[in-house]
Amino acid sequence: MSSPARTTTEADVDHRKRPRRRGAALETAILEATLAELGEVGYARLSVERVAERAGASKASLYRRWPSKVELVMDAVYHVFPDATSPPDTGSLRGDLVATMRAVAHRLSGPAGQAMGGVLSDALGDPDKAHRVRSYARGNSQASMREIVRRAVERGEVDPSAVTERRLETGHALLRYHFITRGVPIPDQVIDEIADEVMIPLLQRPGGAPR
Template sequence: MANTRRRGAELEDAILRAAAAELTEAGYPGLTMERVAHRAGTNKNAIYRRWPHRAALAVAAYRHLAEETLKPPDTGNLREDALTLLRAINCGQTSPAARVLRSLLTGVGDEPDLREQLHEQAAAGGTAPWLAIAGQAVASGEARPGALHPRVATTALVLLRNEYLTRGLTTVDDEVLVEIVDEVYLPLVRA
């Protein structure tokens, strides 16, 4: 029988998929390293070598799940790219990634490690697709170079999150998305 032991990226992918599945089924309170290890077909030591505690694993699993579902669009038009990305995020609020995130957010009050990990994720996690579309727009001359600053590039995302938080919504009307893009994001980033 051939050795089927997984290593490196293949093992990490299996662990993150297992953790995401556990989070989807049991939520953050039900997440254990033992269950993830069993589901991934590995041992707890392999997990702990990569993630020092379950909060780090949970946030990494969320990031992995979110990255699989949220790719930056490239329509050739900054407005369309921004609207496409905002609409995907907005529609995704009922996705497994969004359910996992809500589960993680409910655990924040009791766990400082989780709060810290989520803060780091929020700072870095949603930035990549926005920087990608800003980079495309800067390269085409549609946006100014200052659009590549993470705080500028993610302005539309931050405003969408604000709608969720302040209004208690899980999705936002499309008119609000258009307003965010047309009235705030585009005037801020355009060349």
């Protein structure tokens, strides 16, 4: 009597026999596998072995690009965050600020937020990891704010003399503070208050009229 046919599972599949991906395709597969693993097991239990298996890659290919879990997770986070060079264009300063911060808040509520929370906790008591996290900062939030404010200046909504780097970083800094101290989800009301009570007053002359 013949034995019943055995079902092949993912664990039985040798990723080395899959079509080989290279360059950007391989990198995208690895970053998406990282986010999927984060969503299932969280940052603390994330392993390079599982990410490599899920992406159909070798551990060596991961370690060549990302020396540690910190770099891998930071790249995965940036992979899904909104494009800093093309923030929403709603036609108004307030609309752009709110839309941009809501997009970030939405990402922080998913695996990317879990990853950021894990990385920050991991780096808190480890100077080496903290240095690596800082070195990975790309200034994306600052870049998106510069573009939003540039458009607002052209529309006459913003006083050019009120635009400083410190003021540009205020909105996202408050968003991060809320994320770190109160977690997710970040209510829309918080984002509205950051825009109305902080960002817009900082970028306009008293009375709300640009010079």
